[in-house]
Amino acid sequence: MRRKWNPKEMALGAAGLMAVLGLLTFYVWYQTEAVHLGRAIAKVETDIRALKDDVARLELRKAELLAPGRVEKIAREELGLVDPKSAEIIYKDGATSR
Numbered sequence: 001m002r003r004k005w006n007p008k009e010m011a012l013g014a015a016g017l018m019a020v021l022g023l024l025t026f027y028v029w030y031q032t033e034a035v036h037l038g039r040a041i042a043k044v045e046t047d048i049r050a051l052k053d054d055v056a057r058l059e060l061r062k063a064e065l066l067a068p069g070r071v072e073k074i075a076r077e078e079l080g081l082v083d084p085k086s087a088e089i090i091y092k093d094g095a096t097s098r
Contacts, residue, residue, distance in 0.1 A: 060092075064070070075081040
């Protein structure tokens with residue numbers, strides 16, 4: 001013999017089913033978001049590593065460009081600068097070189 005469901009039992013069963021479906025939906029969404037965030041974090045970490053490499057490369061290039069020997073070579077050869085004569089040197093107190 002089949003049992004008849006009364007409206008109260010049907011509503012309770014539907015509410016229980018909705019709760020289970022809601023929890024499963026939330027779980028799947030949560031796992032999907034975790035994967036997306038993991039990928040985003042990995043991409044940002046890769047970008048950070050690339051930027052750190054760029055900074056290191058640029059610091060090395062800066063050091064090469066500002067090397068005293070290179071600066072002196074450019075000053076002498078391209079700009080035509082020469083060492084000052086001792087009579088052209090003026091010290092802070094106003095005295096000239098002897």
